[in-house]
Amino acid sequence: MSKLKQALNERRFVCVLEVVPQQSPARLVALEQIVQRGHLAGWPLLPAFADRVGPHSDLSPLEGAGAFGDPASSLLHFSGKDRERADLLLQMESMKARGLEQLLLLSGDRLPGHHPDQAPVRYLESVPALQIAREHCPDWLLGAALNPFKYREEEGGAQYLKGQKKLLAGADFFTLQLGFDAAKHIEAQTWMRAQVRMKPMLACVMRLSDKRAAVLQAVPGIVITESMRELLGREQQVSQAYASARSLERLALQIVGLQLMGYAGVHVCGVHTLDELLSLEHAIAEQRDSMTSLTDWIERWHASWQMPGAPQVCFVPAIGAWEMGQSDVAATPRERLRYALLSMVHGQLFSRTGWFSRALGWSMRRPIWKVGVAADALHAVERTVKRPLVGCDTCGSCRLQETLYVCPETCPKGLANGPCGGTRLNRCEFADRECVHSVKYRIAKSANQLPVLAQTLIPCIEAGNRHRSSWPEWFKPEDSTPGR
Structure with missing residues (x-):
């Protein structure tokens, strides 16, 4: 049994490190040091190899895992954009031959160069992909995505309804989209606890700098509000060191909070060197040792987004405020x-x-x-x-x-x-x-x-x-x- 599957079964908190496979030898060497270490703050640390998130020159998940010697703990992604059933089965056969049995199935974001008014690009969406994978490899660990950071009833309700389909199709766990709204993290846990087939969930986290926030603001499905940007910008104006320390503190704090909320683990993005990992480990230890409850954490989380003279940070878009349970829309x-x-x-x-x-x-x-x-x-x-x-x-x-x-x-x-x-x-x-x-x-x-x-x-x-x-x-x- 893989370390990830064992940790989820035993309800032990786990950290999954997202690796975007790239051609750069220096990047591969740095990431290999992290993967070989195998733990973060006492929690298992396992690699996940992303699929089609960067330029076409990036390596495939299979090539990425191969560059690290195909560790059995690897979680490979499969993005369905511009893919068919045969593409999924081909990747699964290659994985099986290498002893890899963990797969995160995603529909995928917009294919570069895809314009709706041109030739259509069809996606192998996650629900049938889960069914196909479960049929061919019933014992594999299969994951799916969930994005609870929605602020209209239609998009939020439809997202959770599709989540129920993913459970029916055979998802063993969920990985959440990257987000910073703690209320939505709690909302997603509330939804999962109401399901007949309750499954563990991982939450995607990233150290957020002003520069990264500017990039992420244009990424579909990720919510970065203007008040968040303003605070990050003010921190950067104080000094690079100050902004870096604050962003590290928030990442460590968020990870500790997600554990208190009942998440099975975190999907860590944007950590590229062993030094970054060790700094994060030290920050987690400081936060974890001084935390007493989720109520305490919520106060500290909001305090970490405050700065003298800066406006109050809001994680909700200015024109959106829907929460699960609210129901006031109807068809025209x-x-x-x-x-x-x-x-x-x-x-x-x-x-x-x-x-x-x-x-x-x-x-x-x-x-x-x-x-x-x-x-x-x-x-x-x-x-x-x-x-x-x-x-x-x-x-x-x-x-x-x-x-x-x-x-x-x-x-x-x-x-x-x-x-x-x-x-x-x-x-x-x-x-x-x-x-x-x-x-x-x-x-x-x-x-x-x-x-x-x-x-x-x-x-x-x-x-x-x-x-x-x-x-x-x-x-x-x-x-x-x-x-x-």
Whole structure:
């Protein structure tokens, strides 16, 4: 059993160090010293190799782990952006051959150069990726991501509903997005404790400097407020040494607080040398020895974000304040009408129960529609009818019934099971639209269909099956069971 799996099973706090595999020999040597040390402040310290977070010249997670001798404790990431089932299975086979059995499955952030108005880029999203991985390697340790740092009901509610899907799909643990809002860390723990299948969670942490904050402010899904930036800037104006000491103190304090909240561990980013690790270890020891309770920690955490003459730091965006449990949004009249009409049409044409639907099903099962000119013509007809109505891209396996008639093809990433972590106040990571999953949440709430967003696991679409009519597939006899 791996050290990470053993620590999670035994409920021992654990530290995972994120390694962004790079070509730099000097960087690899420095990180190898950290990995060989193997502990931080008495806690196990294990390497995690990131996937597709930097330039294309970066190494893959497999190459990164190989550079360190493939330690069995390694947690490899798999990013689904511009990937298919075959890519995941290929990585898993290579991992299996090297004795690596731990995988964090992510949909991934925006692929560099991807613009929604150009050729679509499809993502193997985390829910079906978890199902695929669990089916092929039932004993592996599988993780998924959760981003609780959401400040609108739609995006926050949809994020937690997708989290429930990830549990159903086989996630053994969650890793949270990087964040600094302690109230949201507590909120995520409250959500997990309410689940039937409660799993351990790790929280992503990073030493935050003014320079890093400027970069992170542009990273989708990470919340850095202007008041945080102002404080960090003022600290930097005092001196570099002062700002560095304060940022180290906050990182150590946050790690201690997360343990008090009940987190299973932390996912540490941005530590690149052994000297940095040893400084962090010393700071953790100082904070841990003087801490008595979570209440004490909360006071000290807020105090660490104060400075004479600086305005009060707020971790919540200026125009957002939603907390889990608040419920005051509803679908617009237009959204409700659209759902009602499309639901009615679907019932008449595709329910497989009425005489007209059965007749349509009989005609769609004719061999003529499978190949050649007739298949192309049927594809063209479906696309012509559905694209103006729902934005259909004829994926070949229509999922509209499971997505409240909000077509997942209108998501720039093609996500069907729920949102990615990159939304901000309901806006898509690509910033050109409202997140379609926020729209879907409002409709589901108004139609009393929220359980659908938590319980219906929608499989991925294989690339070879796209751009054809979904109607013959819909009416195949083997698909005519409840739950289609």
